[in-house]
Amino acid sequence: MKTYIDMIKSLLEENKTTGENHxxxxxxxxxxxLKRLERWLAKxxxxxxxxxxxxxxxxxxxxxxxxxxxxxxAAHSLGFxxxxxxxxENINLEWKLRDENLDLMDQFLTNGGRSIPKLIVxxxxxxxxxxxxxxxxxxxxxxxxxKQKEVPYSEISxxxxxxxxxxxxxxxxxxxxxxxxxx
Numbered sequence: 001m002k003t004y005i006d007m008i009k010s011l012l013e014e015n016k017t018t019g020e021n022h023x024x025x026x027x028x029x030x031x032x033x034l035k036r037l038e039r040w041l042a043k044x045x046x047x048x049x050x051x052x053x054x055x056x057x058x059x060x061x062x063x064x065x066x067x068x069x070x071x072x073x074a075a076h077s078l079g080f081x082x083x084x085x086x087x088x089e090n091i092n093l094e095w096k097l098r099d100e101n102l103d104l105m106d107q108f109l110t111n112g113g114r115s116i117p118k119l120i121v122x123x124x125x126x127x128x129x130x131x132x133x134x135x136x137x138x139x140x141x142x143x144x145x146x147k148q149k150e151v152p153y154s155e156i157s158x159x160x161x162x163x164x165x166x167x168x169x170x171x172x173x174x175x176x177x178x179x180x181x182x183x
Contacts, residue, residue: 001041001082004095008034008069018069019099026070033075040079040169046087050173053180054087060124063093066105067117072157073135074117076164080172081119110134111144119176130179136171139163 008018008030016022017030046054063085067074078095085093098105098116108118108131115134122128135143139160146156 001078001095004078005034005037011069018097021070029070029072033069033072036072036075037079040076041082044079044083044169046080046083047170047173050084050177051087053177054084054091057088057090057180059090061091061129062122062124062126063091064104064120064122065093065095065117066098066101066108066120067095068098071116072160073115073133073164076161076169077117077119077133077135077172080169081117081176084173084176108133121179129183132176132179135160136167136175138171139167 011017012027012030012034015027017026019026063081065078065081067078082093085091096104098114102114104120105114105118108120110133118131118133120128120131134140142163143156143160146159
């Protein structure tokens with residue numbers, strides 16, 4: 001995670017973000033999301049069930065997260081994914097930028113779109129165990145409803161941030177833990 005955060009900070013020093021769009025809006029999102037990510041890393045906590053289930057993983061797993069620095073959903077999810085991976089040496093976590101890994105991204109589309117973040121979990125020989133993302137299911141439902149009602153994205157993003165802040169990473173953990181239990 002430190003390497004990912006350092007990369008974002010380095011890009012921001014050059015007035016850039018990940019991907020090709022380095023507009024003021026994307027830079028603004030990146031700066032905001034970096035603060036959110038760092039806040040969740042510092043203050044977010046894992047539930048007892050999450051800790052217990054993750055610690056019980058006794059085979060090697062490769063966790064790959066497709067993301068971009070400007071992604072608001074990623075800002076609220078990545079810290080919790082990192083905290084989970086840190087609990088067990090059997091988990092190898094790597095971060096990949098979506099726009100630099102479209103072949104992989106296109107294997108894990110959400111409703112036909114390249115929605116991120118996307119957590120892809122494979123066993124040590126590369127067989128897919130499960131994937132998760134781009135956001136907790138209850139937040140996804142609200143997002144799709146607002147999008148269908150043609151609410152402007154600026155309003156949708158504010159609503160999503162409120163939902164994530166209220167949830168405090170609980171749904172992310174519960175959904176990932178449920179998938180781990182199914183393996």
